[in-house]
Amino acid sequence: MTWDQMLDLMWPATWETFQMVGVATVVTVLIGLPLGLLLVLTDKGGALQNAPVNRVTGAVVNLGRSMPFIILMVALMNFTRAVAGTTIGWEAATVPLTVGAIPFFARLVETSVREVDGGLLEAAHAMGGGTWTSVRKVLLPESLPSLVSSVVTTIIALIGFSAMAGTVGGGGLGFLAINYGYLRFETGFMWVIVAELAVIVTVIQLAGDLIVRRLTNRGGSGGTTRLLRSRDTPSEKDEELVLPH
C-alpha cells in the first residue's frame, strides 16, 4: 500500500471515529452526569435520600459496567436498529458505545461529586439554599476540574471501544485496522493506524490536562485540606464525624 492509498482510507475513517466518539460523548455526558448526581443525592445522607432508587440505580450501573463491550454490542442489536435504523456503520456503533459509556461515566461523576467537602453543602444550606442550589452552585462548580478529567477519561475509553466496534462492522479506524491491517495482512498499515490512535489519545489527554490545570489553578482549596483537617484543633467536630447522620 502506498501512503496515498493509506491516507485516502484514513481520512474518512478518522472522521467516522470522531463522529462516533463525539456523539457518544455528548449523549454520555447528558445522561451520565444526572445519573451520577442521582447516585450521590439518593444515597444515605443525601438531599434526595431514597434507598430503593439508589439501590436500583446502583445495580443498573453495575450491570452496565460489568457487561463486556463486545457482548453489549450483540445484545443491543435490536435496540440499535430501532435507534439508528441500521446495525452496521459508525452510526450503529454509536449506540452501544453510548450505552456502554454511560454507567462508566456515571461512576466517575459519582466519585468526583463525593469529593466535594460536605462543609460547603452545609454552608449553602445555612444560607437558605435548597437542593437545586447545592447542585448548581456548589457540587458541580466545585467538582468541575474532576468532572472534566472524567470526561477526558471517558473520551479516551470511547476511542478504545470504538476500535473494538470496528471489528464487527462498526466503521472508523478500528474497522480499517482489522479489515486492511489484519485480514489483508497489511501489517504496516495496521501500525500506522495504531500510531494515529496513539497520537489522537495523547493530544486529547494533554488538552484535557491543560483545561483541568486551568480550572484548578486558583491557589488551592477554599478551606483547609482534608489531610490537615484530621490533625486540626481537637474540636468535637472530628468526633462527630464518627456519629451517624
Next chain:
Amino acid sequence: MITTKDLTKVYRTRGREVTALAGVDLHVREGEVYGVVGTSGAGKSTLIRCVNMLERPSSGTVTVDGVELTALPGTEQRAGAELRAARRRIGMVFQHFNLLSSRTVQQNVELPLEIIGLDRGQRRRKAGELLELVGLADKARSYPGQLSGGQKQRVGIARALAGDPKVLLSDEATSALDPETTRSILALLRDLNQQLGLTVLLITHEMDVIKSVCDSAALMRGGRVVEEGKLTDLLATENSQLARELFPLGEFGHGHRGNTVLEITFQGDTSARPFVSQLARTYQIDINILGAAVETIAGRMVGRMRVELPGGHRDNVVPIGFLREQGLQVDVLDEKGGAAA
C-alpha cells in the same frame, strides 16, 4: 432573640444511642454576644447546628427572632421553603470557613445574594460594601486559596452578613486560627455586634474567646448547660464554675493547714479600694497574699485575689463579713483548694 426549650438530640448508630443534647434551655437576648463553652463532646457544636436546623433536634423547640424553626417542615437533608427563608436571616460562620474554591472572594460573598435572588448590580454593590466592612475590599478578585486563614474567615463573615441577618452563629470560628488572628477576628465580631446590633451566638472551647468578646456565657457538659448568665453576674456569683474557669487562680499556693484561705473577686469601682490594708488595720490580722490577678472581662475590670488569714473559718467570720460588706465576693476555700460551703 434565640430561645431553645428542652432541646434534646440523640444519635442512633446500630442500636447504640449517643445523647448529644440532654435538655438544653438557652436564652440569647437581642444584641448580645453569647458564648457557649465546653470541652470536646460537650454537645456545643450540636447545639449551634440545631439552632438553624442543620441538625434536627430529637425533641424540644428552637425559636429565632420570633419564628419557631422546629415547627417548620423539612428534614435534615432537605429543608422546606419556610425554613430556607428563615435561614436567610441567620448568618453562620464555620471553623473551616467553607468557602467555595471555584469562586473569587467577591463571588463567594455574592452566593447568598444569588440565593436570595438579587440581580447582578445589587449583588456586586452589596458584596463590595461587605468586603469593605470586613477590611478585604482589595481582595475581591482573589481566590480563597490565595488568602490566609484570618482573611478567609473575614470572607466567611462577610458572606454570613450578606442576607442582613439579625443573628450570627459562629461555630468555632477562631479555632483554626493563631492567637493574633483570633484576636482580630473577635474584635471584628465585637464591632459588628455594636455597629449593626447583631446578636451573636458563638461556641468555642477557648475561655479566652468568652473573656474577650462575650456578654453572656453558658458552660456545657455532657449535653447539658451546667451554668449560664451574664459574665458580670457570673463573676459575682459565689462558687461559680464558669467564673473560676474564666479567671483561674489554680496555680497559686493553698496556704497553711489550719488557716483560712479566701478567694476575693472584685469588679468595677470596688477594685479601686484598698480593702486589704483596711482589713488588716481594722482587725489587726496578718494577711498573706497567695496570688492575685486583674483582667478585663466583658469590658470591665475584674480582679481576683487569694489570701490567707490566720486561724480557722470560725475565727474569721467577722473579717469575711467585713469584706462582703465592701461589695466584694468572697469564696472560702477548703484545704484542697476547692470551694467550701
